[in-house]
């Protein structure tokens with residue numbers, strides 16, 4: 001007789017946990033199925049280890065800045081072992097308190113270890129047991145995408161997972177790809193002393209980000225000594241434990257690159273292969289991402305999907321919200337809950353940090369707005385001079401007719417914090433005038449939002465400090 005639950009969730013990542021807790025709070029009996037480590041990508045090999053190491057590398061850089069400001073020499077050789085041990089401590093602590101303890105202390109939540117596979121629309125098999133339910137949530141996440149490159153099968157390479165688990169800092173690193181993971185990890189390794197080369201196929205790094213913040217980040221990365229080579233087509237790779245070699249083509253000319261390690265940062269592939277989605281009637285797109293509507297319903301009645309396995313914005317906060325929307329929809333039909341992906345803030349943890357929310361300039365035009373735009377250098381913010389973090393830019397997109405703020409895209413020291421205010425302003429349908437009139441702490445980096453909003457109607461270079 002199969003075990004029966006109110007909800008069976010495939011996966012135990014941040015998406016699954018958010019959904020499970022919501023379902024439990026609504027009185028449901030929930031089981032999560034996990035084939036690997038409890039907690040999934042974010043805690044084990046995503047957000048937490050990457051941000052722990054990135055922040056450590058920021059300290060190192062700040063030490064160098066401090067030395068330039070007269071504080072004497074800071075830094076010295078990186079103690080990789082200590083750094084990696086701290087990464088493990090942070091991951092271990094947060095995995096215990098935010099996942100394991102919750103599982104053990106919240107009644108009605110259960111975990112089953114093993115690979116889950118649909119046998120039909122109403123049952124899942126895990127090892128040799130069967131789980132039956134009227135509701136399933138597919139939250140299987142994804143894995144680093146491995147592009148097809150001649151020679152890769154016999155060349156040692158890292159993905160973000162391996163790069164975050166390294167025991168020592170490599171002397172040199174070639175990164176294939178110029179997206180979020182490439183720039184975040186590339187800058188981190190560069191700051192810890194690695195010679196880093198990014199090879200990007202397109203005309204610039206961070207393609208989905210507005211060009212102004214993306215170029216501001218590129219300039220900083222180059223100033224810090226990173227080599228960024230765009231418009232590069234990879235032809236082949238070769239190597240062994242001692243080093244790797246990449247043969248490529250740029251503007252019709254052959255070019256080659258050599259380094260100790262190779263990191264592939266070519267996006268995320270969904271973990272949807274071989275889990276019986278076709279037996280359950282769940283459709284996927286040509287890349288394998290589960291097709292869902294705004295209520296996170298799949299094409300099979302009784303089966304919802306959320307998080308990285310559905311594609312789109314693959315960040316932990318979005319997955320968690322999608323999981324909650326799915327549960328609200330399944331346990332409270334007619335609640336009208338749906339997912340709004342447009343006004344979600346997201347950050348890229350380079351330094352300066354990139355923050356984006358809402359419409360891009362082109363997106364707003366495509367949506368039919370008569371668009372007004374203001375772009376302001378971060379060096380216009382007094383606090384930037386106080387801290388020495390003057391690199392970056394803030395771009396605001398507004399509706400010309402009403403002044404309503406439609407989007408904010410920035411590269412700015414502490415940008416990941418500042419973008420939250422912009423997200424709230426957009427959510428509350430604030431105008432640029434509302435932002436321009438709202439007093440902000442002086443001096444603070446957040447004041448940049450007010451200054452940029454003021455810039456729509458006046459020349460901010462003529463404003464004194466704190467002037468209205």
Ligand SMILES: Cc1cc2nc3c(=O)[nH]c(=O)nc-3n(C[C@H](O)[C@H](O)[C@H](O)COP(=O)(O)OP(=O)(O)OC[C@H]3O[C@@H](n4cnc5c(N)ncnc54)[C@H](O)[C@@H]3O)c2cc1C
Nearest residue numbers: 011013014015035040041042046116141307308314315316
């Ligand atoms: C290097 C890196 C840095 C990142 N940094 C950030 C950040 O700073 N901020 C942010 O918001 N996001 C960040 N992300 C993205 C974030 O980690 C993901 O969006 C999020 O973890 C996705 O959660 P999920 O639950 O959908 O999938 P996952 O966390 O991947 O969970 C899916 C789980 O399902 C399990 N599973 C898969 N198939 C099966 C099966 N058939 N049966 C049973 N179990 C199965 C997997 O083992 C896994 O544990 C980062 C990602 C990476 C790779």
